Amino acid sequence: MRTVIVAPEIPAEAKLKCADPVKLPDRDLTGGxxxxxxxxxxxxxxxxxxxxAAAVGASNVQ
Structure with a gap:
């Protein structure tokens, strides 16, 4: 018998960088x-x- 450790596959979507916050203009903003x-x-x-959450879920699969 042999033990093999298999790493879970992380979904591609979970590897994408999070979006940066919106760049705000250097002036007062309108309400809209x-x-x-x-x-x-x-x-x-x-x-x-x-x-x-998808990445965490994928990594917790046993």
Whole structure:
């Protein structure tokens, strides 16, 4: 009998770099711009967390 350690395969999506926050212009933002930029950053954060969770899930497979 022999023991073989098999590393789990990490999903490709989980290896992608998380998006950088939106670059803000060097001026006061309008209310609409504030909401829009905030929304983009929040969406990117959720996508990144989904990928991270997939990587963690894949690495915990036994």
């Amino acid at each position: 711009e504030t909401v829009s930029f905030w929304g983009r950053d929040r969406a990117a954060l959720r996508i990144c967390e989904t990928r991270r």
